[in-house]
Amino acid sequence: xxxxxxxxxxxxxxxxxxxxxxxxxxxxxxxxxxxxxxxxxxxxxxxxxxxxxxxxxxxxxxxxxxxxxxxxxxxxxxxxxxxxxxxxxxxxxxxxxxxxxxxxxxxxxxxxxxxxxxxxxxxxxxxxxxxxxxxxxxxxxxxxxxxxxxxxxxxx
Amino acid sequence: xxxxxxxxxxxxxxxxxxxxxxxxxxxxxxxxxxxxxxxxxxxxxxxxxxxxxxxxxxxxxxxxxxxxxxxxxxxxxxxxxxxxxxxxxxxxxxxxxxxxxxxxxxxxxxxxxxxxxxxxxxxxxxxxxxxxxxxxxxxxxxxxxxxxxxxxxxxx
DNA sequence: GTGACTTACTACTAAATTCATAGTAACTGA
DNA sequence: TCAGTTACTATGAATTTAGTAGTAAGTCAC
Numbered sequence: 438x439x440x441x442x443x444x445x446x447x448x449x450x451x452x453x454x455x456x457x458x459x460x461x462x463x464x465x466x467x468x469x470x471x472x473x474x475x476x477x478x479x480x481x482x483x484x485x486x487x488x489x490x491x492x493x494x495x496x497x498x499x500x501x502x503x504x505x506x507x508x509x510x511x512x513x514x515x516x517x518x519x520x521x522x523x524x525x526x527x528x529x530x531x532x533x534x535x536x537x538x539x540x541x542x543x544x545x546x547x548x549x550x551x552x553x554x555x556x557x558x559x560x561x562x563x564x565x566x567x568x569x570x571x572x573x574x575x576x577x578x579x580x581x582x583x584x585x586x587x588x589x590x591x592x593x
Numbered sequence: 594x595x596x597x598x599x600x601x602x603x604x605x606x607x608x609x610x611x612x613x614x615x616x617x618x619x620x621x622x623x624x625x626x627x628x629x630x631x632x633x634x635x636x637x638x639x640x641x642x643x644x645x646x647x648x649x650x651x652x653x654x655x656x657x658x659x660x661x662x663x664x665x666x667x668x669x670x671x672x673x674x675x676x677x678x679x680x681x682x683x684x685x686x687x688x689x690x691x692x693x694x695x696x697x698x699x700x701x702x703x704x705x706x707x708x709x710x711x712x713x714x715x716x717x718x719x720x721x722x723x724x725x726x727x728x729x730x731x732x733x734x735x736x737x738x739x740x741x742x743x744x745x746x747x748x749x
Numbered sequence: 750g751t752g753a754c755t756t757a758c759t760a761c762t763a764a765a766t767t768c769a770t771a772g773t774a775a776c777t778g779a
Numbered sequence: 780t781c782a783g784t785t786a787c788t789a790t791g792a793a794t795t796t797a798g799t800a801g802t803a804a805g806t807c808a809c
Contacts, residue, residue, distance in 0.1 A: 454627070458714045460704030461634050461697055467708070469627030471610070478617050482745065487757050497797050498758065512707070523805035525756065533707045538739040539729035541617055543699040548616030551668070551689045552623070556748030558614045562734055563742035570732040573695035577723045583694040586719035589638065592712030643786050653768050654787065679776035681785065752808095759802075766795065773788070779781095 458592045467511045468537070472496060472504050474544070477537050480514060485527035513537060542571040614748045623667045624693070628652060628660050630700070633693050636670065641683035669693060698727040 454466035468474055472494070479493050491501050505528055508514045513534040519527045542560075549557070560569040573582045610622035624630055628650070635649050647657050661684055664670045669690040675683050698716075705713070716725045729738045 455708070456711075458712050459634070460701045460708065460713055462631060463708045464700045464704035465627040465630055469630060471621040471625030474621055474625060475618060478615070488755085491757090497799090499760090499798090500796065502758065503796095520756095520805095523756070523803085525805095533703075535739060536703055536706060539737070540696070540699045540703055542738045543696045543729050544620045545616045547689075547692055547696055548620035550692060552611070552616065552619040555612075556614050557616055558748060559746045561744045561746060562731060562736075563744045565734055567731075567733045569738070569743065571729050571738055572732045573699050573727050573729045575718060575723075576726040576728045578718055578721055580718075581695070582698045582725070582727055583691060587725065588717045588719045590715045590717060592714060644784085647786090653770090655769090655789085656767065658787065659767095676776095676785095679774085679785075681776095750809100753806105754808100755804100755806075757803090760800085762798090764795100764797070766793105768793075769791095771789085774786090775784100777782105777784075779783105 467507070467513070468540075472500060473508060474541070476501075476504055476508060477513065477534065478541055480528065480530050480534060481538055481541065485529055487526075487528075490528075508534075539571070539573070542569070543573055546571040623663070623669070624696075628656060629664060630697070632657075632660055632664060633669065633690065634697055636684065636686050636690060637694055637697065641685055643682075643684075646684075664690075695727070695729070698725070699729055702727040 454462040454469070457463055468477065475494055476490060479490055484490055484493060487498075487501065487505070490496070490505070491498060494501070496504075505514065505516075509516050509528065512531055514528045515531050515534075516526050517529055519525055545560075561567065562569055574580060575582065575585075578585065610618040610625070613619055624633065631650055632646060635646055640646055640649060643654075643657065643661070646652070646661070647654060650657070652660075661670065661672075665672050665684065668687055670684045671687050671690075672682050673685055675681055701716075717723065718725055730736060731738065731741075734741070
């Protein structure tokens with residue numbers, strides 16, 4: 438499908454999702470694979486270094502290099518030098534990367550409902566101590582997505 | 594990564610995300626690739642038939658067969674016979690599949706903010722006519738995800 | 750200052766997946 | 780009977796992914 442990996446390839450790929458009118462497709466062009474999503478998850482969990490990601494995900498280093506480069510290129514992560522000698526870089530979330538958290542929580546919420554059970558990682562509000570129960574609503578009406586009829590308008 | 598495609602493979606894959614404590618990883622085991630997500634998007638848009646998906650996505654039929662089977666196997670779609678002769682099946686969303694809509698909207702919302710511009714498909718509330726602006730909040734506190742500190746609790 | 754260790758990779762090959770095209774099965778409708 | 784429709788399967792090439800090993804540029808312990 439050629440969604441990720443090489444920037445060069447992406448720019449020249451005719452079938453690229455990045456130019457589609459559907460914003461879901463455009464987004465998936467950047468993060469439409471499990472590794473990228475899991476890297477984003479781990480980045481939100483506070484991991485920043487190559488080896489942290491590699492150990493957490495048990496991902497082949499070639500894959501990790503490719504994904505980190507792509508996510509950096511696409512503006513979800515930023516490569517930052519944290520040591521001049523030896524030269525060492527870390528990958529930190531950009532604003533766009535931080536804004537990705539709701540997606541991860543929406544996915545997690547679906548998983549809790551439909552793939553829950555057994556031992557699961559849970560998230561709590563640090564202030565109130567209550568478990569976080571993510572719902573995606575329409576800011577305007579306040580209605581949870583999926584509870585009301587939607588009209589789709591194509592461009593052009 | 595062996596996330597999808599063959600059920601057999603998934604069950605025997607040691608590295609399978611399905612058994613992880615992280616619900617995000619578990620979910621991604623089922624829908625952690627762009628094709629699956631786009632099929633879900635199209636299913637929500639009302640597509641049900643093999644050829645509708647194939648034409649909409651320009652996906653190779655082998656891929657489509659594999660993805661539809663996996664999504665059906667995993668309970669997001671249901672295969673339903675709509676004609677006895679000739680034998681014809683269609684794929685309709687299950688409850689789990691319908692519950693996936695918030696994920697798609699969360700992804701779309703991210704895309705609108707960070708990959709918007711140009712001609713984009715838009716969604717409106719059919720009743721109020723206002724454009725849908727999805728926000729993922731914590732049901733308990735009402736706070737948008739990402740605006741408050743979170744405590745992660747690992748199992749065990 | 751030598752040897753063990755760390756970190757962030759790259760090289761390389763094998764395995765698996767994906768893509769694209771063509772073809773098939775079971776019909777319908779003219 | 781013959782083109783057309785729908786839902787696929789077969790096949791082989793191209794691409795991607797995985798896994799292991801190795802490298803570069805240091806630090807630290809003694």
